[in-house]
Amino acid sequence: MSTTTDLVDAPAADPVHAGPAAEPRRSRMLLLQLLCFVGVVVLWELVSLLGLVSASALPSPFETAARFGTLLADGGYWSAVGETLRDAVVGLLAAAVIGVPLGLVTGTYVAAEESSRLLVDFLRSFPVIALLPVFLLVLGSTPSMKQTVVFIACVFPVFLQAQYGARSVPPMIAETVRAYRIPRLLRFRRVILPSATPSIMTGLRLAATTSVLVAIGVEILTTLPGIGHEVTQQQQSGNSDAAFAYIFTAGILGYGINRASMYLETSLMRWRPPAHPS
């Protein structure tokens, strides 16, 4: 009689779950991952306790966490995050509006891609932040200057990925479209755009993380409000724990944007094999 209950209770009898071994392994992995985080925090605390690095360079993790908690209730914190995000999003949107069509067109015509390759290569390897002194002269220290710098930094990944996507139309389909004399606009909308979409999404994901990064970079070097400016301010007035809290905010933002766009990508691209596992 106990045999039947055993059979029912045994996890192996459950066909819905991944199997008996998968569950404990998964939780063990989560535990290991948690242990890694704990290990880093302990190491960090040890370093700051032993005074290996001055407290202004590396505050204790617990002070940082406490400061982070009080900041979350602070309006100034949220307005700094808002400033950074607003300018990052404006620059990113402008980059998408300009970069995607331009990339699709140059990717479709081989001659356009070949002629623009060297120029784009040079401009792409240009560290956009180096334009800051010039922009400070020309545009002054304004939010629109920050947005312009973000735009320039984001337009290249978007452009290149759109171009690459447009080039990835299978030759057989391209030939078919030509044979049927599909009008140009229809071809862009129904053939090139769908096959380029996964690549465009990758470009937008890369650009999204870049946009926040560049916005923070500009804020560090100018007096424009935002996360970067707060890091500088707090560090200068000796609150290195608050500075670290802002740095972690930037990390959480970057991580969140990456995760969210990956999720968006997979849910929008359900009809395609996933571009990246997990």
Next chain:
Amino acid sequence: MRSSFLKAAAKQLWLPVVVIAALFALTAGSTSFYFPPFSQMLGAMWTGLTEGELVGDLWFSLKNILVGLALAIVAGVLLGLVIGERPTLRRATAPLLDFARATPTIAFVPVIVLTLGIGAAPKVFLIFLGALWPILLNTISGVESINPAVLETARSYRIPWWLRLRRVVLFGALPQIFAGIRVALSVAVVLMVVSEIYGSPIGLGNFILQSGSSFAVPETWGGTILIGILGYALSVVLLVIEFALLGWYHQRAPRAKAVRTMENEVTPA
């Protein structure tokens, strides 16, 4: 063969030549304070390099980039090979490394420069820190992408641990490692500029900041163009090294693959 090479070169070169010519022609008579003639920008750069202190600035910046990048390559590749080779370790550290990569190194600039001073060491450290993550993560995913049969073979022949790491795992991951170094290089140039603008008595970043705030507009543009040339030259050098080491992998000019590999790159943040 030769004529087809020339043809390809002409196809790619005509637009940059036209753009540079247009820059010269359109700005030649420029009286705008902010956009001086292009020739004047290049002239300012040239006199700075031949007579001024720009060479010292260039050398300081270049040295910091190279030292920081070299340290990051050594640490990132070694650590990446060890982590990548063990699936458990790889998966256990993945969230932590993902978060570390997402934290912008640029935000550490004020903290590091304000506490460690304005010398070369904090800049090298910042460049190292920023360049480490793309190299480390690309090395891990490069090791991950090695065909399991290759690793199994190495294991069944009982190839010693160190030899296996050096001759099997490292070579298998090398294409991806180079993708990581390419990303790390652009991160390094950005961090060089930012850390020097933030606080430095010398360097290209300091040069454009100083000339900008004293309204020496041609010098500011000239320095900015020089930074662009430096970044581009370094990436070309990297391509040449990659082509020499990985000719067997690409079997064609790596330039043709440059765009294609971009999707696999683990990008910085």
